[in-house]
Amino acid sequence: MRTATRLVWLEARRTPTRPIRAAVTLTVLATLALVLITLLDTLEQRGTGLLRAVDADLVVFNEEARQQVLRSRVPRPATIGVGFVDGVHEVGVLSVVPSTVTHDGEQLRSMLVGFNARTPAEPTRVLEGRVPTDGEPNIVAVDAALHRAGIDVGDRIVLGGSLEVEVVGVVAEAMFLQQPTVWAPPDVWARTGARAFPERGYAEALVGIGLVQVQIGEDPAEVAPAIVADLREEDLDVEVVALAEAIRAVPGASAIRVTFGSLVLLALVVIVVVSAGLALLQVDRDRALHAELRALGAPPGLLSATLLLRLGVVWLLATTAATLLTASLAAAVPPAVPLAVRPITLAATAVMLALAIGVGGAVGLTRLRGVDPAELLGGRG
Amino acid sequence: MTEDHGPQRSTDDADTPSGGGEPVLLAEGLRRTLGEGATAVTAVDEVSLEVARGELVAVVGPSGSGKSTLLAMLGALSTPTAGRVRIGGVDPATLDERGRGRLRARRIGFVLQRPALVPFLTVLENVALAGQIAGLADREAQARAAELLTALELEGRTDHRPAALSGGELQRVALARALLNDPVLVLADEPTANLDAARGRAVVSLLAEHTRGRGRAGVLVTHDAAVAEVADRTLHLEDGRLLTA
Numbered sequence: 244m245r246t247a248t249r250l251v252w253l254e255a256r257r258t259p260t261r262p263i264r265a266a267v268t269l270t271v272l273a274t275l276a277l278v279l280i281t282l283l284d285t286l287e288q289r290g291t292g293l294l295r296a297v298d299a300d301l302v303v304f305n306e307e308a309r310q311q312v313l314r315s316r317v318p319r320p321a322t323i324g325v326g327f328v329d330g331v332h333e334v335g336v337l338s339v340v341p342s343t344v345t346h347d348g349e350q351l352r353s354m355l356v357g358f359n360a361r362t363p364a365e366p367t368r369v370l371e372g373r374v375p376t377d378g379e380p381n382i383v384a385v386d387a388a389l390h391r392a393g394i395d396v397g398d399r400i401v402l403g404g405s406l407e408v409e410v411v412g413v414v415a416e417a418m419f420l421q422q423p424t425v426w427a428p429p430d431v432w433a434r435t436g437a438r439a440f441p442e443r444g445y446a447e448a449l450v451g452i453g454l455v456q457v458q459i460g461e462d463p464a465e466v467a468p469a470i471v472a473d474l475r476e477e478d479l480d481v482e483v484v485a486l487a488e489a490i491r492a493v494p495g496a497s498a499i500r501v502t503f504g505s506l507v508l509l510a511l512v513v514i515v516v517v518s519a520g521l522a523l524l525q526v527d528r529d530r531a532l533h534a535e536l537r538a539l540g541a542p543p544g545l546l547s548a549t550l551l552l553r554l555g556v557v558w559l560l561a562t563t564a565a566t567l568l569t570a571s572l573a574a575a576v577p578p579a580v581p582l583a584v585r586p587i588t589l590a591a592t593a594v595m596l597a598l599a600i601g602v603g604g605a606v607g608l609t610r611l612r613g614v615d616p617a618e619l620l621g622g623r624g
Numbered sequence: 625m626t627e628d629h630g631p632q633r634s635t636d637d638a639d640t641p642s643g644g645g646e647p648v649l650l651a652e653g654l655r656r657t658l659g660e661g662a663t664a665v666t667a668v669d670e671v672s673l674e675v676a677r678g679e680l681v682a683v684v685g686p687s688g689s690g691k692s693t694l695l696a697m698l699g700a701l702s703t704p705t706a707g708r709v710r711i712g713g714v715d716p717a718t719l720d721e722r723g724r725g726r727l728r729a730r731r732i733g734f735v736l737q738r739p740a741l742v743p744f745l746t747v748l749e750n751v752a753l754a755g756q757i758a759g760l761a762d763r764e765a766q767a768r769a770a771e772l773l774t775a776l777e778l779e780g781r782t783d784h785r786p787a788a789l790s791g792g793e794l795q796r797v798a799l800a801r802a803l804l805n806d807p808v809l810v811l812a813d814e815p816t817a818n819l820d821a822a823r824g825r826a827v828v829s830l831l832a833e834h835t836r837g838r839g840r841a842g843v844l845v846t847h848d849a850a851v852a853e854v855a856d857r858t859l860h861l862e863d864g865r866l867l868t869a
Contacts, residue, residue: 246756250742257744531740538701538736539801540729541757542722 247548255556262553265525266560269596272514272521273565277584277592279507281569284588285581286503289418291493292386293339293356294486296417299363300463302489303334303453303470306480310492312339312419315452321479322453328473330466332458335362336429338451340436344385344425345401346394353389354419355402357432363454366426372396372412375428383431384412388423391578402427403435416583420494455483511595518596519603525557526550526607533611547608554604562593646713648808648841649675649698653707656693656864667693669864671707675809680835680842682855690864691845692813698843699732699811700724712808729758733802735831737814739794741786747797748773748782754804765804772800776830792823799827803834810834810842816851828854 255262288295293312294302303325308315319336326334338357343350358364360376366384375382383402385394390413394400398410408431417424427435429450457466467483474481484492491497529550536546566589573582656668668690675681685691696702697709700716708715712731716724728734741750748769755765773782776796786794795815802810812831816824828844832854835842844855852858860867 246753250745253749254744531738532742535734535736535740536757537725538699538728538734539754539757540725540727540732542725544722545757 244544244548247545247552250549251552251556254553262557262560265521265557266564268521269518269557269561269600270564270568272518273561273592273596274568276511276514276595277565277569277588278572278582279510280588280592281573281582281584283499283503283507284585285583286421286499287496288416288583289388289421289581290496290499291419291490292417293337293354293419293424294490294493296366296368296386296415297335297337297364297454297486298367298456299335299454299486300457301455301467301470301483302486303455303474304482304484304489306482308452308482310482310484310489311494312337312452312489313341317450317453317481318479319450321474321477321481322450324473324477325453325455325470328466328470330457330461330469332456332461333363334456335359335364335454336450336452337364337454338429338432338436339419340432341422342403342425342435344389344394344423345404346392346398350404351389351392352422354422354424355432355435356417356419356424356426357429357436357450358426359429363456366414366417368415370413370415372410374412374414374426375431377428378430379428381406381408381431382411382428383408384414384426385410386414386418386424386426387416388418388578389425392423400425402431406431406435421581452489454486515595515599518599519606522554522600522603523607523610525554526604526611530611543612550608551601551604554600558593558597558600562589562596565592646710647674647676648679648712649673649843650710651698651707652709654694654697654704654709655706656690656697656702657705658693667864668697668704671861671864671866673859673866675841675843677841678836678839679857680832680844680855682844682846682852682858683861684846684849684852684858685861686847689861691847691861693864694861695811695813695843695845698809699734700727726758729754730805731808733805733807733810735795735798735802735810735812735815735827737817739798739801741794741797741801743786746783746785747778747789750786750797751801751804754801758805760805768804769800772803773797776800791818792820792826795819795823795827796830799830806838806840808840810840812842812844814846815844816846816848821850824848824851825854 303317304310304315305317322334322336325331336359340355342353342355344353360374365374370387374384394410396410396412399407400410401407402425414426457463463485470483471481533546570584573584576582652672654668654671655666657664657666659665671694683691683694697704700711703717708717711727714727716727719727742753745753748766751769751773752765755768756762770782773779776799778793778796781789781793810831815827819827828851831842831844834840846852
């Protein structure tokens with residue numbers, strides 16, 4: 244291993260152009276992969292961030308809503324009843340209405356979210372300040388997307404063009420249907436919602452969805468039918484689904500996954516195959532050197548370690564450069580462009596490329612070992 | 625089908641000294657078939673030869689006659705389909721891959737037609753690498769490499785990279801690398817193919833000097849009759865079979 248490390252180090256130091264040339268090609272592929280994955284991920288996050296921001300196991304919709312958050316109307320007294328169902332630990336309510344936020348004369352589209360504090364409906368990550376508690380008048384929290392647009396803690400904003408409120412906190416980005424969110428106590432939400440859509444009869448008595456946390460050790464899949472049965476006794480037909488299923492049912496989420504996701508997947512397959520091919524070619528280029536080292540008596544471990552370490556250097560250079568490039572690109576584009584790089588995306592892309600290179604290198608090495616030594620010596624003469 | 629050579633021995637068995645009267649290189653009934661079924665080609669067929677201590681043997685034959693395939697078997701780089709090889713009393717077929725590597729590193733020196741030196745290492749480092757692979761300490765390997773390069777009149781080129789060397793110089797570096805571990809057997813595959821006549825003769829003379837002067841054995845594969853004249857014996861290979869022993 245020492246000799247292999249020394250050889251790879253000396254090559255990188257004395258003839259950096261060779262690993263750099265391969266690294267540049269791989270950087271282009273890695274950057275493309277990162278940008279595509281990030282676009283898909285950001286689109287999905289911005290479509291479903293609201294439901295990802297809460298800590299719940301189950302979501303309760305009224306049956307006619309067909310798992311659509313904006314259409315769901317579950318009466319508040321019914322949600323209180325859910326709290327008494329066997330296996331339920333806690334229940335909260337979440338109501339969403341499309342609205343606007345006016346700040347410094349600029350009007351932005353947003354989703355107004357009414358929620359119960361200290362329940363599964365409360366956003367889990369508070370970045371600054373605090374979230375409002377139930378009953379507090381005329382205060383809200385905004386998500387990071389609105390914070391990026393210039394709204395800070397202490398600012399006063401106008402909801403729905405009529406209700407002025409104070410911002411007391413910033414929560415992690417929790418966009419819904421590509422719109423930023425404003426988190427308000429239920430009464431603030433009901434007042435704004437009633438003003439926005441008086442014909443729908445918004446009131447504190449009607450909420451959107453129920454969010455349920457089950458007790459530790461309970462299986463959400465077993466608790467869900469119990470909730471449905473319990474509410475049916477009160478003549479209320481509801482649909483109770485796992486949070487992940489509710490996220491998948493968000494309008495547009497499945498369309499993004501199926502159409503854009505398929506294109507991204509296809510591109511990733513091409514990137515993986517090309518990366519593996521690049522690694523294979525890198526190994527193949529060292530055929531003569533491999534023959535010479537083998538003739539000198541180099542053990543198989545030294546040959547494998549030298550080739551794989553060299554590929555490792557190329558991978559490290561490429562992933563680092565691709566990360567920097569993608570992060571710079573994400574910082575340079577307008578916030579409306581769905582390009583928010585997450586560490587998990589970087590890690591997944593790095594692992595994907597490492598696997599592709601590893602497989603390509605291993606195939607190259609196996610091919611090299613299978614070559615007749617006479618051919619490696621310079622012909623079959 | 626490979627002959628049964630009994631259980632494989634551990635790596636250190638490659639260092640076992642040879643028996644007293646046994647030739648340095650002994651090959652018996654070597655055959656090497658490439659490919660399978662209808663496409664199978666017998667590259668080397670029933671080749672037997674012996675090379676004694678202090679002897680340089682030339683193997684000549686036209687292109688495609690199986691010279692390199694034979695050399696690969698004699699150098700423990702490939703396993704014969706049938707027959708056996710003993711190098712300094714050791715049968716490579718009884719060793720595992722690591723053991724064969726050690727055998728090559730410590731007992732065999734290869735000089736190839738197109739020496740593939742490591743391009744980013746200096747001449748001195750390239751030669752010393754053979755010693756490091758054989759387990760020598762870095763300092764000792766470098767000292768021996770410097771000594772050999774001086775003997776081969778390359779002392780002014782030790783810090784150069786291979787790309788800066790002429791064909792003749794490259795071949796002399798390859799020879800220095802092959803001789804670094806003082807191998808009992810030197811195998812040279814067309815070492816003069818890329819050199820002019822004078823430089824070719826010089827390289828072969830050095831090879832002959834090593835085998836005769838130091839009591840080692842050498843096999844020189846060539847298609848050049850003039851080069852073969854330097855050898856003590858010449859074997860003719862055609863279609864994989866030896867015509868003259």
